[in-house]
Amino acid sequence: MYYVLSSHFKKMKIIPNLISVLVIASCCYSICEAYSTDSFTIAALFNQATSDAELAFKYTIQWQNIYSSEDIFYKVEIFNLLHKNVFVTSKTVCNISKMESGVIAIFGPEALKAVPITQSICRKLEIPHIQTTWQPSTSYPPLISLNFYPAADLLAEGFATIVRHMNWKSYAIVYQHDEALIRLQQIFKIPDVSDNPVVVRQLEPGLDHRPLFKGLKDSGVQKIILDCDTDDILKILQQAKDVDFLSVSISYLLTSLDAHTLDYSELDASANITLVRLFDPTNEELSRNINSWKVGENRNRHRLDIEPEIIRTEAALMIDAVNLFVETVNHLHKTEMIVSRPMDCDGRDTWEGGYRIVSYMKEHKLANPITGPIGFDEFGRRVNFTLYVVELNADRIVKATWSPSNNTRLNITISATERRQLILKSLQKQKIIVSTKIVSPYFMLRNKSHSSEDTSSKYEGYAVDLIEKISQELNFTYDFYLNDANGNYDENSQTWTGVVGDVVSGTAQLGICDLTVTQQRRKYVDFSNHFMTLGISILYKKPTPGEPNMFAFLGPLAEDVWMYTATAYLGVSVLIYLIARMAPGDWESSHPCDENPKELENIWSLGNCLWLTKGSIMTQGCDILPKGISTRMAVSMWWFFSLLMTSSYTANLAAYLSKERMGPQINSLDDLVSQNKIKFGTMINGSTYQFFKTSNYSKHQAAWNKMNNFKPSSFVKTNTEGVRKVLNKNQDYAFFMESSSMEYEINRHKCELRPIGGLLDSKGYGIAMPIDAAYRGEINDAILKFQETGVLQTLKDKWWKELNVGEACEETIATPSDGSLTLANVGGVFLVLGIGTLISFLISVIEFLWNVKNIAVEEHITYWEALILELRFVVTVWVTRKATKVEINESSSSLELSEARSIAEKVLQEAGSFLHLDTILDRINLQKEG
Numbered sequence: 001m002y003y004v005l006s007s008h009f010k011k012m013k014i015i016p017n018l019i020s021v022l023v024i025a026s027c028c029y030s031i032c033e034a035y036s037t038d039s040f041t042i043a044a045l046f047n048q049a050t051s052d053a054e055l056a057f058k059y060t061i062q063w064q065n066i067y068s069s070e071d072i073f074y075k076v077e078i079f080n081l082l083h084k085n086v087f088v089t090s091k092t093v094c095n096i097s098k099m100e101s102g103v104i105a106i107f108g109p110e111a112l113k114a115v116p117i118t119q120s121i122c123r124k125l126e127i128p129h130i131q132t133t134w135q136p137s138t139s140y141p142p143l144i145s146l147n148f149y150p151a152a153d154l155l156a157e158g159f160a161t162i163v164r165h166m167n168w169k170s171y172a173i174v175y176q177h178d179e180a181l182i183r184l185q186q187i188f189k190i191p192d193v194s195d196n197p198v199v200v201r202q203l204e205p206g207l208d209h210r211p212l213f214k215g216l217k218d219s220g221v222q223k224i225i226l227d228c229d230t231d232d233i234l235k236i237l238q239q240a241k242d243v244d245f246l247s248v249s250i251s252y253l254l255t256s257l258d259a260h261t262l263d264y265s266e267l268d269a270s271a272n273i274t275l276v277r278l279f280d281p282t283n284e285e286l287s288r289n290i291n292s293w294k295v296g297e298n299r300n301r302h303r304l305d306i307e308p309e310i311i312r313t314e315a316a317l318m319i320d321a322v323n324l325f326v327e328t329v330n331h332l333h334k335t336e337m338i339v340s341r342p343m344d345c346d347g348r349d350t351w352e353g354g355y356r357i358v359s360y361m362k363e364h365k366l367a368n369p370i371t372g373p374i375g376f377d378e379f380g381r382r383v384n385f386t387l388y389v390v391e392l393n394a395d396r397i398v399k400a401t402w403s404p405s406n407n408t409r410l411n412i413t414i415s416a417t418e419r420r421q422l423i424l425k426s427l428q429k430q431k432i433i434v435s436t437k438i439v440s441p442y443f444m445l446r447n448k449s450h451s452s453e454d455t456s457s458k459y460e461g462y463a464v465d466l467i468e469k470i471s472q473e474l475n476f477t478y479d480f481y482l483n484d485a486n487g488n489y490d491e492n493s494q495t496w497t498g499v500v501g502d503v504v505s506g507t508a509q510l511g512i513c514d515l516t517v518t519q520q521r522r523k524y525v526d527f528s529n530h531f532m533t534l535g536i537s538i539l540y541k542k543p544t545p546g547e548p549n550m551f552a553f554l555g556p557l558a559e560d561v562w563m564y565t566a567t568a569y570l571g572v573s574v575l576i577y578l579i580a581r582m583a584p585g586d587w588e589s590s591h592p593c594d595e596n597p598k599e600l601e602n603i604w605s606l607g608n609c610l611w612l613t614k615g616s617i618m619t620q621g622c623d624i625l626p627k628g629i630s631t632r633m634a635v636s637m638w639w640f641f642s643l644l645m646t647s648s649y650t651a652n653l654a655a656y657l658s659k660e661r662m663g664p665q666i667n668s669l670d671d672l673v674s675q676n677k678i679k680f681g682t683m684i685n686g687s688t689y690q691f692f693k694t695s696n697y698s699k700h701q702a703a704w705n706k707m708n709n710f711k712p713s714s715f716v717k718t719n720t721e722g723v724r725k726v727l728n729k730n731q732d733y734a735f736f737m738e739s740s741s742m743e744y745e746i747n748r749h750k751c752e753l754r755p756i757g758g759l760l761d762s763k764g765y766g767i768a769m770p771i772d773a774a775y776r777g778e779i780n781d782a783i784l785k786f787q788e789t790g791v792l793q794t795l796k797d798k799w800w801k802e803l804n805v806g807e808a809c810e811e812t813i814a815t816p817s818d819g820s821l822t823l824a825n826v827g828g829v830f831l832v833l834g835i836g837t838l839i840s841f842l843i844s845v846i847e848f849l850w851n852v853k854n855i856a857v858e859e860h861i862t863y864w865e866a867l868i869l870e871l872r873f874v875v876t877v878w879v880t881r882k883a884t885k886v887e888i889n890e891s892s893s894s895l896e897l898s899e900a901r902s903i904a905e906k907v908l909q910e911a912g913s914f915l916h917l918d919t920i921l922d923r924i925n926l927q928k929e930g
Contacts, residue, residue, distance in 0.1 A: 093106065131146070432510060
């Protein structure tokens, strides 16, 4: 009627302004009140002076009175119970029941403590009791009561379903009042919570909650479920922001169904805040009701500045409750008239229409309810409703809906593309902090000699380029935050240090360096896809030529073997000599033609025995051989021994000389563990350190035990220190490190370093980010794209090869390219040959001089004459026969004697200088003179 009249008058241009419209509406309301044949009184209890629920109650009934086609008028009685006192509430309810016109329903109150007494009186008098506020599920209302607010246990199930679908692995529950534990009871029953315990904190009475949020931040919590009064939400979030706990990596779930009424723009935060509400503000019925409120308040000269987006849940529920109640009464009054009358709380009288109205309300369905489908169970609890999940940073776009009929399923209302856009929009709202550390070639201070597209940054490296490309792909800005370590877990304080600690505490939203993805780290942070795959290997210096050893030919046999072999040579020679003297077969006639000799001779003198055994071990044989059985048996055993020893020496000689040239070598982990000369270690508390410490593989355990027992410790603080120890020429040290970093160091020191063996494991580097970070999928997509397009390999080639040119190699020792032995390796053989031949020459000289003495005695000539004769024969090399008796020529004896004397003197002088005879003769002369 109102809209018809307004439209008609507007067409006639009689109503110039809104005041005329209000006057007409007021007149229509008065006419309806005057001409209604039946009237009923509805009472409402409110705990606030003026609230949205009170406006909804008053103007919804007014609207029904004006536009209802029934001849029924509803009177409104509103009571404000500001003190929330139970006694005052009971007196007020009883006074309402005694009103002369009677009351057909009581709405409210809002205060939780005042509800039981109101329900008790309504049950006694059988007056319908309508509620629009939350009640714990443990207290079932009487059958005369209806609560339009969702049942507590079903609402808790809805919250739990939302948390499950957000994939929160760990989170904190921060609550203000004890009843929040009932609202959130189903969240504690989520199965995954046992693996990731939930942190529960209660807001202490007072104004400062910063220490609580500071503690949560330090413990690595990134997801928070906040349950508090709606009016306190902004204040609490502001305090969280004061301790930097409202950054882009932090997520909040607000359980208040009125959280959508607040203006979060004043926080200027980039945290992911998720809201839950019970109705859609775009509902046309809600807009119509809001307009009626404004008209009514303007008529009372009160300006009402309110929009559907900020209407509280209780007001929307009140509209549905009043509409359902009025429609019920209208329908029932047609079939059987409803008569209201006053009742006394102290009497036994009851109203006969109460249960009839409530039963019909449970079955009747509103045509267009504001708060979604409405349904009740036998106790009057609302069991049918819809929850809307809203993303605040996405300009309040509904992400999903849930209703009890869905069980544990959430209806996603946005597409994957829309969700990606929302996440990117949230990521782009603020500058992303990237935690890293200075380590080559991932993150370094800029080298002016390196060309780069971005010359404004003072940093460069693989990680810098990778983050730059990801930021360009996702269109966000970033800044670096430097730390000094990858990240270790402190068991005592239960906190992380380094880059991982920055991400856990929320100081940084991303963490990148040579950060290995491990199981322990994965419990506290999420990682992106691997941008580099690697494994643990052994870094060692290249083999260097050993010190030249002229006697390297002695190496194939140990010193004790040489000693035993020499002893066996002498012992067997003597033994053969004795056996030959005892063996009859080795005694024979001195003349082979004499068949009956009177004497037998034995050729096996000690010298011949020594010659036989020496010729055998030298594989040269001998011109005389034993004839006795026992001597042949002994010689055969010596030949067998000589064969094995000579073959073994020959087989080991080449390998030993090659090894001697190249120095000590290790080729695998087994070689490293089995030796005691070379120490080895890892970077302390790094991922490689943890790998050996926690491995159950026997070889890895053996390596760990050996590393752990080295004194002084073989562990180092950084990879750089480990490489420096490997390069140190004054010690033998091998270093376990990750293959990617090893490859970089080998390219820098290509002349000195080399990898040993294969990879001991397989793992990868990833970008760290907070647990359940919303932007994790976008980071993964960017890395996967770079991997498929070859960007990652291009970056690695740039920093591992193009900008990592090592020094030119210079050979310090000239070594034949074909690997053959040099004089420095086998020079000892030549030395032995020279010394041996020199000794044999000296022996021959001594034999010669001794023979000259014998000739002088036998021939009765002087020593010098005999010496001249023998020397003349020696130098006459063309003479091959020698007389048994010396012939002396008298005429030339004096001349020859003088010549011989001069020759002899020269020979003796040379021999004396070599044997130091001059020194010996001087000492003899001095003794004689003395």
